[in-house]
Every structure is written in C-alpha cells, then in structure tokens.
Amino acid sequence: MTETYTATISVKGDPEKLYECLAPEQVEYDRSSFNIKKIKDGLEFEITSKDATALRATLNAISQSLIIFEKAAKPERKTK
Numbered sequence: 001m002t003e004t005y006t007a008t009i010s011v012k013g014d015p016e017k018l019y020e021c022l023a024p025e026q027v028e029y030d031r032s033s034f035n036i037k038k039i040k041d042g043l044e045f046e047i048t049s050k051d052a053t054a055l056r057a058t059l060n061a062i063s064q065s066l067i068i069f070e071k072a073a074k075p076e077r078k079t080k
Contacts, residue, residue, distance in 0.1 A: 004048060005055040009062060012042040018069065019043060025065045032058040 011018060015038040022043065026036050031054035034047040045062055049055035 002050070004050065005052055006049075007045075007047045007055060007059065009045040009047070009059075010039070010042060011045070011066065015039065015042055017073075021069045021072075022062075022065050025061065029054065029058070034058055034062065 019036060019038055023036060026034065031051060032047065032049040034045050037044045037046065047055065047058050047062070049058060
C-alpha cells in the first residue's frame with residue numbers, strides 16, 4: 001500500500017484578491033500537488049503528497065506565497 005499525505009490550509013481574507021495573487025502558484029509536481037478553492041471568507045488549500053518531504057516542501061511554498069501576499073497588502077509605513 002502506498003502512503004498518501006494530505007493537509008488542508010484555510011486562509012481568511014478577501015477570496016478574490018487572495019485567489020488572484022495565489023492561483024498562479026497552483027502547480028502539480030511529481031510527488032505533490034495542491035488545489036485552491038474559494039470559500040465564503042477566504043481560500044482553502046488542499047494538498048496531497050506521496051511523502052512527508054514533498055508535503056513539507058509544498059507547505060513551505062504556500063507559506064512563502066502567503067508571506068509575500070501579506071507584505072504586499074500591508075500599507076507602507078513612513079519612517080522618520
């Protein structure tokens with residue numbers, strides 16, 4: 001029996017803006033893939049991987065994309 005690893009991440013926020021920014025990251029790799037689904041108050045990432053290392057790599061890629069989105073969405077602070 002082949003093991004399969006799955007994870008679901010829910011992100012709250014404007015689903016349209018989140019999807020527009022993060023949809024290009026939705027790709028399928030040899031050992032891992034994920035789908036992005038719009039939900040009422042955000043997005044849901046459904047991740048499926050063949051092994052734990054691939055799962056971790058995909059989670060890291062999604063996290064990095066969310067960090068970039070978060071930084072871009074924050075208003076710029078003025079420094080003195």
